Amino acid sequence: MLRVKKAVMDYRIPLLALSIFVIMSLTNEYFFKPVNLTGLFESISAYGIVAIGFTFVLLCGQLDISMGSVMALTACVFMMTLPTIGFIPAMLISLVLGCVCGVITGFFVATFRLPPFIVSMTMQLAYKGIALTITGSTPVSNMHPTLLAISEVMLGPIPITFFLFLLVALVAYYVLTQTQYGRNLYVIGGNINVADNLGLHVRGHLWSVFIVQGFCAALGGIVMMTRMFSASGNLALDGPLNIIPMVIVGGTAFSGGKGGAIQTLWGVVLMNIIYNAMSMFSLQANMQEMVKGLILLLIIVADKYMENRSYKV
Amino acid sequence: MSGTFFEVRDVSKSFPGVKALDCVSMSIERGEVRALVGENGAGKSTLMKVLNGNYKADCGSLLIDGCEVHISDPTVAAQKGISIIFQELNLVSGLSIAENIFAGRLSENGKPIRWREIRKKAKQYLDRIGFDIDPKTEVGQLSVAGKQMVEIAKALSYNAQLILMDEPSASLTQNELEKLFAIIRDLKQKGIAVIYISHRLEEIFSICDTVTVMRDGQIIGTSAVKDVTKDKLVEMMVGREISQTFPQREHHIQEEVLRVENLIRKGGKAKISFNLHRGEVLGIAGLVGAGRTEAMRALYGVDYIAGGSVYVNGKKLSSSSPQAAKEAGIAFLTEDRKEEGLTIDFSIKSNIVMAKLRTIVKRAFLNNAMENRVADKYIQAIKIKTPSRNQKVLNLSGGNQQKVVVAKWFNTDSDIIIMDEPTRGIDVGAKFEIYEIINDLVSQGKAVIMISSELPEILGMSDRVLVMKSDAIVAELIGARINAVDIMNYAF
Amino acid sequence: MSDVEKSKWTRAGGWARDNTNLLLLVALIVAGALLSENFFSWTNLMNLMRRISVNGVMAIGFTMTLLVGGFDLSIGATLSMCAVLCVGIEKSSGSAALGMAAAIGAGLAMGAFNGVLMMVTRGGSGEAFLITLATGMVGTAIALTYCSGLDIYGVNAEWYKAIGQGNVASFPIAAIIWIVLMVVMQVIIKKTQFGRKMILSGANKKSAFLVGIDVNGMKLFGFTMAGLMAALAAIIMTSRTTAASPYSGNGADFDAAIASIVGGNSLVGGKGGMVQVLIGVMIYGLITNILNLTGIDSVVQYIVKGAILLLAICLDKLNRR
Structure with missing residues (x-):
């Protein structure tokens, strides 16, 4: 009996995700329809990839909320260059751009030691601003044949981009559990003094995770284009709102040193199922945003409260 | 070689x-x-x-x-x-x-x-x-x-x-x-x-x-x-000359001013009870990790307590909080003077007045001239070495920083002063001055609790010694019975 | 150089470092004068004052959260929320006073909500950032739900419009309100026991707690003030534009933050005041003015302002020890 209890506790996120999925499928007639399921998987893919990047940042005990704007900027660049230079080059440019964004953000945090929250807040607005400038504040739409073709490759209701997400998650899992670099992130996030005493290059590691997030944000933005076919500076404005709960609920904490790629994967699946279920209950779009905001708030407050409750101030 | x-x-x-x-x-x-x-x-x-x-x-x-x-x-x-x-x-x-x-x-x-x-x-x-x-x-x-x-x-x-x-x-x-x-x-x-x-x-x-x-x-x-x-x-x-590094003092121990009953902090391993008298210096000895600082923090209401009460002059404290303790007349000079005892970026004068702002209020507003006067009073009285009262505390030496902390609590005119490692990281000259200050306090009828890991200090200054181990008080030594070997023995 | 001369230079350098905000303000005034001939005309200056009042009041609120050792990203959403509530209720009930009361109530409620969450999590600026990020999103959603995403038009009462648009002895009422609020806050901060305790709790929560200051209560006060200021700013803004948009607060928190920090208020808590707010808001207003005059795209302005914020934070960090 005790072993069952432990198993349930350890696997609570996947179990919760599957339970809600099953319940919704049985009780709601629109949920299990291919149209809805495809949308669900597409959402999981796009946000999931970005969430994996964010996981790297949190593991080190850092924070970066600019992922939404990086998605927007890279997606805009992608869509703008797509007609002229073709799919692969456009994708490469966007991915590199994502890394560059990460380099800049990481520079201010790792080298200048400025508080990550202010830097990423500023960069979020800066990247969004750049995106709006280069697109002239109008969305860039393009039903490019390659994009269309990709969006049609499916396994039943599951789009191929979902498998891309799985691939990214697996690569991340490998890096985080099987490489020295990945394990170093856990040490840095877990106890930075130990990291210093071991002679790990803390600054370099910190810088790198921002670059990883930038890359993932760019990749996620491109994936989103296979669904939306249109990019603007205001894309993924609610990026942090969606992604932070996915990662925290999955089991990676703000304090760092805990969590991982597979945990995030399940967190992404669970939260997207919840968001999808919410939309089934014909809640007004704004009410949904409000509920999402409250969920985020609850998660943040619960996490911080548990951390600090033994102190009086 | x-x-x-x-x-x-x-x-x-x-x-x-x-x-x-x-x-x-x-x-x-x-x-x-x-x-x-x-x-x-x-x-x-x-x-x-x-x-x-x-x-x-x-x-x-x-x-x-x-x-x-x-x-x-x-x-x-x-x-x-x-x-x-x-x-x-x-x-x-x-x-x-x-x-x-x-x-x-x-x-x-x-x-x-x-x-x-x-x-x-x-x-x-x-x-x-x-x-x-x-x-x-x-x-x-x-x-x-x-x-x-x-x-x-x-x-x-x-x-x-x-x-x-x-x-x-x-x-x-x-x-x-x-x-x-x-x-x-x-x-x-x-x-x-x-x-x-x-x-x-x-x-x-x-x-x-x-x-x-x-x-x-x-x-x-x-x-x-x-x-x-x-x-x-x-x-x-x-070192051999214990008695010579400490100032002379007459011991006039008067009535009880503080009583602690069955106090236990949240997560603590034992309850403690003790009392304190006017004119008395109570030393608290023990190894690092024995729970001395934690006990005082619980007394003062800085950390959560799981039970127990504190009485000052027979009256129970209204709540377990620094506010209540301070109002009742207890002062707490903490171990960590830089992070907890001082507002390190602020001036000497703001640090001195911060525990009792009432002393610089005139017609409902804070008065700059009064703040200057109060600060100068203590700078002179305790001989704080500084070019100006507006100097940031950050720039002072350890000994002078500790003096600012002392001045701050002097300004509250508290009857019970708890000092946690008062002379840590301070040079010999300043140490002696702190000892003189402690003696001066008790001669005025106040009471001092002194936590110290320096055996000479405990031996040279205390009228009575409590030895703590694993959150509990394991021994009480009075007057002539205070000696280094006994303390060490009890401490582990 | 002789020693005496050298020490004069270092002292001058030290003064320059401590007062970069003033120097920047002077530089901007000069730049403004060069770029526009009627810069120093009364009309122009008064228009400037009127324009910066809304951000000015917001910056007061933001600064209060900084002073207690926090940070507030939700004031923009509170601004939107209070704006739509104010105009919406004024229209539906016919009473501008009721609308104002609703706005103030909502602002206080939002601020207090933030404050309570900060108390519960024993939060510092990192926690404040995350918490107000979330409450801001909730607030924006509330604003959008209330007006179904549409702008609300039609403020009627003349006395209400006067707040944002009127003058007293040719000095804009909006600016007067802003200045009066700053004076009141400054007196509280610098001259009252309560204010001094507030500053101490933001500068070092442990040492403040040890002298019996109610550090948690101070956080509640600081954040509630921020909510109140956002409500008052909403009133001024809607009375000037006679309309309310649920997007009116977008970026307003960023503007307030830049103004406050560039003016010299420190991220670290307990350092700063209303003088810094005054300087910072004026600097920010002048920068926006100059950027507009030179015809730079509004979105590029965003980036410029972001760069300025980063610079200001770097300077703040350097100045700290």
């Missing part, structure tokens, strides 16, 4: 205002277990940190087998075969034992980590010290003793030839201590030298071959353990 395994030659290290190490020299042989004893601030931890590469010595040299080595950081130290086991253990609690042992060395050049091999190797080192545990276990789940074992295994994995242990027995049970001793004896047989820092003299006689005594940053002497007695060691640690 070349026969010696490890040698420290004329090493000095200073910090602003304090000379932590003063031309320290010593040498150790392979397989020697050397005890390093001395009061807090004697320089033991500083010396260890220099050997481990955490600090860089100002001058002097370190030699291994006769060759000079430059230990610039902990990784170099590890390479040279020196490992340290800090009191605040250097482990990541969320990771496994195996990973902690091999952190930073899990694989070469980006090749995938072979976890099975890592765990196997870890198990080998754990077996070598007789620690039978699954290397997959999360370090956070282990007891302090377990964590120490992991640290020792880690040191072995670096082929340590010299292991420095800083207060290893502080939180161990008798059983765990025996196990630790067995491991040390085993290390000795393998030719590994150990430097063992401890306050617990009994242990030293059980496990160490030789002992070095430090005091005020200097080496007082080294001898074989069989050639000294505990009393001789205490005498060397504490």
Whole structure:
């Protein structure tokens, strides 16, 4: 009996995700329809990839909320260059751009030691601003044949981009559990003094995770284009709102040193199922945003409260 | 000289205002277990940190087998075969034992980590010290003793030839201590030298071959353990002229002013009860980790309590909070004067008035002229050395910073003053001034509780001494019965 | 150089470092004068004052959260929320006073909500950032739900419009309100026991707690003030534009933050005051003015302002020790 209890506790996120999925499928007639399921998987893919990047940042005990704007900027660049230079080059440019964004953000945090929250807040607005400038504040739409073709490759209701997400998650899992670099992130996030005493290059590691997030944000933005076919500076404005709960609920904490790629994967699946279920209950779009905001708030407050409750101030 | 395994030659290290190490020299042989004893601030931890590469010595040299080595950081130290086991253990609690042992060395050049091999190797080192545990276990789940074992295994994995242990027995049970001793004896047989820092003299006689005594940053002497007695060691640690470094005082102990009943902090292991009288200096002795600071924080309401009450002049405190304690007339000068005693970026004058703003209020508003007057009053009275009352406290020396803290609480005119390590990190001259201040306070009919890890201070200043261990008060010594050996005995 | 001369230079350098905000303000005034001939005309200056009043009041609120050792990203959302509530209720009930009361109530409620969450999590600026990020999103959603995403038009009462648009002796009422609020706050901060305790709790919560200051209560006060200021700013803004948009607060928190920090208020808590707010808001207003005059795209302005914020934070960090 005790072993069952432990198993349930350890696997609570996947179990919760599957339970809600099953319940919704049985009780709601629109949920299990291919149209809805495809949308669900597409959402999981796009946000999931970005969430994996964010996981790297949190593991080190850092924070970066600019992922939404990086998605927007890279997606805009992608869509703008797509007609002229073709799919692969456009994708490469966007991915590199994502890394560059990460380099800049990481520079201010790792080298200048400025508080990550202010830097990423500023960069979020800066990247969004750049995106709006280069697109002239109008969305860039393009039903490019390659994009269309990709969006049609499916396994039943599951789009191929979902498998891309799985691939990214697996690569991340490998890096985080099987490489020295990945394990170093856990040490840095877990106890930075130990990291210093071991002679790990803390600054370099910190810088790198921002670059990883930038890359993932760019990749996620491109994936989103296979669904939306249109990019603007205001894309993924609610990026942090969606992604932070996915990662925290999955089991990676703000304090760092805990969590991982597979945990995030399940967190992404669970939260997207919840968001999808919410939309089934014909809640007004704004009410949904409000509920999402409250969920985020609850998660943040619960996490911080548990951390600090033994102190009086 | 070349026969010696490890040698420290004329090493000095200073910090602003304090000379932590003063031309320290010593040498150790392979397989020697050397005890390093001395009061807090004697320089033991500083010396260890220099050997481990955490600090860089100002001058002097370190030699291994006769060759000079430059230990610039902990990784170099590890390479040279020196490992340290800090009191605040250097482990990541969320990771496994195996990973902690091999952190930073899990694989070469980006090749995938072979976890099975890592765990196997870890198990080998754990077996070598007789620690039978699954290397997959999360370090956070282990007891302090377990964590120490992991640290020792880690040191072995670096082929340590010299292991420095800083207060290893502080939180161990008798059983765990025996196990630790067995491991040390085993290390000795393998030719590994150990430097063992401890306050617990009994242990030293059980496990160490030789002992070095430090005091005020200097080496007082080294001898074989069989050639000294505990009393001789205490005498060397504490220095001969105890009575002369403390001001004279008349003891007029009056009525009870504070009574604590069954106080226990949240997560504490024992309840405490004691009282305090006007005109009395109550010393609280004990080892680091005995729970003295925690007890005072619980009394003052800084931390959550699980039960108990505090009475001032017979009246129970309205709540467990610093507000209530201060209103009742208790002052609390904390251990950490920089982070808790002062608002470090602010001026001397704002720090002095911050505990009782009522003293600078005129017609409902804060008055700048009054603030200046109050600040000047105390700057002169306690002789705080500063060019201006507007000087930021950050820029003062340790002794003067402590004086600002004292001035702050003077301004509240409290009857009960709790001082936690009041003279830590302060030079001799300023220390004497603080002692004079304490005596002055009690002669006015106030009461002082003084927590101190410096035995001379406890002996020289207290009318009565409480000894604490593991959150409980284990002994009370009054007047003539106060002596160093008894205190040390009770403390562990 | 002789020693005396050298020390004069270092002292001058030290003064320059401590007062970069003033120097920047002077530089901007000069730049403004060069770029526009009627810069120093009364009309122009008064228009400037009127324009910066809304941000000015917001910056007061933001600064209060900084002073207690926090940070507030939700004030923009509170501004939107209070704006739509104010105009919406004024229209539906016919009473501007009721609308104003609703706005103030909502602002206080939002601020207090933030404050309570900060108390519960024993939060510092990192926690404040995350918490107000979330409450801001909730607030924006509330604003959008209330007006179904559409702008609300039609403020009627003349006296209400006067707040944002009127003058007293040719000095804009909006600016007068802003200045009066700053004076009141400054007196509280610098001259009352309560204010001094507030500053101490933000500068070092442990030492403040040890002398019996209610550190948690101070956080509640600081954040509630921020909510109140956002409500008052909403009133001024809607009375000037006679309309309310649920997007009116977008970026307003960023503007307030830049103004406050560039003016010299420290992220670290307990350092700063209303003088810094005054300087910072004027600097920010002048920068926006100059950027507009030179015809730079509004989105590029965003980036410029972001760069300025980063610079200001770097300077703040350098100045700290």
